[in-house]
Amino acid sequence: MRKPIIAGNWKMNKTAAEAEALINELKPLVAKSKPEVVLCVPYTALWVAGKAIEGTKIKLGAENVAWADSGAFTGEISADMLLEAGVEYVIIGHSERRQYFGETDETVNKRMKQALAKGLKPIVCVGETLTEREKNKTKRVLKKQIVDGFKDITAEDFDNIVIAYEPVWAIGTGKTATAEDANKTIGYIRSLVKKIWGQEVGKALRIQYGGSMKPSNAKELMAERNIDGGLIGGAALKAADFAGIVNYKD
Numbered sequence: 001m002r003k004p005i006i007a008g009n010w011k012m013n014k015t016a017a018e019a020e021a022l023i024n025e026l027k028p029l030v031a032k033s034k035p036e037v038v039l040c041v042p043y044t045a046l047w048v049a050g051k052a053i054e055g056t057k058i059k060l061g062a063e064n065v066a067w068a069d070s071g072a073f074t075g076e077i078s079a080d081m082l083l084e085a086g087v088e089y090v091i092i093g094h095s096e097r098r099q100y101f102g103e104t105d106e107t108v109n110k111r112m113k114q115a116l117a118k119g120l121k122p123i124v125c126v127g128e129t130l131t132e133r134e135k136n137k138t139k140r141v142l143k144k145q146i147v148d149g150f151k152d153i154t155a156e157d158f159d160n161i162v163i164a165y166e167p168v169w170a171i172g173t174g175k176t177a178t179a180e181d182a183n184k185t186i187g188y189i190r191s192l193v194k195k196i197w198g199q200e201v202g203k204a205l206r207i208q209y210g211g212s213m214k215p216s217n218a219k220e221l222m223a224e225r226n227i228d229g230g231l232i233g234g235a236a237l238k239a240a241d242f243a244g245i246v247n248y249k250d
């Protein structure tokens with residue numbers, strides 16, 4: 001049995017004060033949540049968010065991590081800095097990082113290895129663009145992202161890894177992959193992981209869907225066999241919407 005995991009990706013939204021207010025609004029709404037709940041917030045809100053979730057089951061996440069321990073890496077943030085703020089999960093390889101900031105499968109791989117070595121749990125994003133989808137390249141793209149992005153990652157490492165399948169054309173666009181489609185593609189990712197790292201690893205791995213997930217489509221998506229949760233962008237910025245996804249069963 002894989003425990004569902006719903007993670008909010010706040011992206012570059014919310015000041016520390018706004019983060020505190022949002023979490024305080026959210027807390028009572030997700031107090032009885034069945035899935036694991038994670039909030040990936042901007043760096044400047046990490047400390048405040050960490051304080052605000054104290055005494056709840058909500059976990060703290062960040063939106064990236066450097067591959068180096070420390071040093072001349074202007075604009076980056078180290079695993080130790082995140083750990084000190086109470087971070088447990090970290091998003092790696094989000095399509096916006098790949099699209100705007102030159103993130104590649106190679107840098108994803110380096111960041112993931114560092115996160116794992118330091119005891120952070122990576123939420124690794126994969127997914128095809130609209131052009132790639134229209135050219136029937138989805139499987140090829142995903143295979144490359146998995147094979148290259150997860151190079152030298154061991155079967156044991158997967159105990160602490162979550163994959164987020166996010167078709168790029170569905171992120172922030174209001175377009176959602178159909179539940180059936182998302183399930184099929186996530187099934188492909190799972191079969192690939194089984195083939196490379198073994199049946200048990202693939203069976204136990206949690207794979208989220210991400211892309212315009214909202215309260216109105218969460219139940220249908222979550223009902224699919226291969227979908228173990230969601231990575232939520234826009235809808236994570238409103239307490240009622242995020243809680244509506246977390247409580248998709250109610």
Ligand code: PEP
Binds near residue numbers: 009166173211233
């Ligand atoms: C995301 O950025 O990870 C995401 C899924 O965004 P949205 O929910 O807004 O499509």
